[in-house]
Amino acid sequence: MKGKDQKIFLEALDELEKEKGILKEELLETIETALLAAYKKNYGERDNVKVIINRNSGDVKVFSQKKVVEVVENRDDEISLEDAVSLKKRSKLGDILDLEINAENFKRNAIQNAKQIVVQKVRECEKRNIFNKFKEIENTIVSANFRKTDEKGNLYVDINGLEAIIPAKELSSVDSFKQGDRIKVFVGEVEENTKFTKTFISRKSEELLRGLLKLEIPEIEEGIIEIKNIAREAGSRAKVAVYSNDKNLDVKGACIGRNGMRIQTIIDELQGEKIDIVLWNEDVKEFVKNALNPAQVLSVEIVEEGEDNLKVAKVVVAENQLSLAIGKKGQNSRLAARLCGVKIDIHTGSDEMAGSEEDEFKEKSAFQDSLDETENTEKTSDSQNDIEVEESAFAVLNEDGE
Secondary structure, X not given: OOHHHHHHHHHHHHHHHHHHOOOHXXXXXXXXXXXXXXXXXXXXXXXXXXXXXXXXXXXXXXXXXXXXXXXXXXXXXXXXXXXXXXXXXXXXXXXXXXXXXXXXXXXXXXXXXXXXHHHHHHHHHHHHHHHHHHHHOOOEEEEEEEEEEOOOOOEEEEEOOXXXXXXXXXXXXXXXXXXXXXXXXXXXXXXEOOOOEEEEEEOOOHHHHHHHHHHHOHHHHOOOOXXXXXXXXXXXXXXXXXXXXXXXXXXXXXXXOHXXXXXXXXXXXXXXXXXXXXXXXXXXXXXXXXXXXXXXXXXXXXXXXXXXXEEEEEXXXXXXXXXXXXXXXXXXXXXXXXXXXXXXXXXXXXXXXXXXXXXXXXXXXXXHHHHHHHHHHHHHHHHHXXXXXXXXXXXXXXXXXX
């Protein structure tokens, strides 16, 4: 390369480092390796050759490394002490000298030949940098700029200069944005693929809600309040079970905030999704009662059913509370069941009374049937006795008659 070309070359590497985050030194080392491979391909495989690029001028030089010996047996790898001293006065036996090779034709053509290798290395470095940047934010909540939506409904966003795609299946039912909108997303597992970085990004995950709660509620971030579980139907409703060892703390109040400001910020970010804060309790009965809020629960009985001993919460509510307990399309009871980890079976008090009356009626009927059966048995027995007596008397009369 000529002086002007060398300057342009180094400036281009500076730009790559600035724009792509690829270290200039790493690129220079890659280019040297590519040039060395090209030299060996054209001038033969030799282990004692190296290519050096001057970091300041960009000048490319090819060196042959030779060992200083007393008697030269292999001119490709060795140099006599006398010749070595003529080149470098302080040379001594055993030294390795770097002797520049006149390779102008190579230097003019080799860089062009190695260009594809360099481009490939740049791509590899860029891919690795993308992976490293995503790995730094793995399993966290980050801000992203919305760019566009494609025909399949996938969302394209910018995260700290990195383009990412949120699949349509990881969006909530109400997610709708304008170009340039700043939104929060959950960055999950990051994997390095052979062709690209595979990253799980979601607006639908329960982890997004967990992260938002930590961001907006200091007591959760500091560990004073613990999130025990989350049940979420993205875009519609979510239930969050919380607990604190601090008995003097109003846990629900801390989560909701003054005038509901804390929870409202999260609701706004999730575009109107309703959030129920539920007090966790180690007593499953009490936990189920809390989870079915806003319905007022009369009683809860926990039983085990089936071969797997599945826990079932048999819940009794007043008749006017049934629709509240079940919720629209069964959502309230469904979320409560997921939150508590039990199956929930809801009945009204009138159902229970009707069931008790029916059982009592069955018991009375069974008792009456038993009485009737006993009476019939006695009557049958008496009749049989009468017949036997009559038959006996008839037999006696006949005997007398004879």
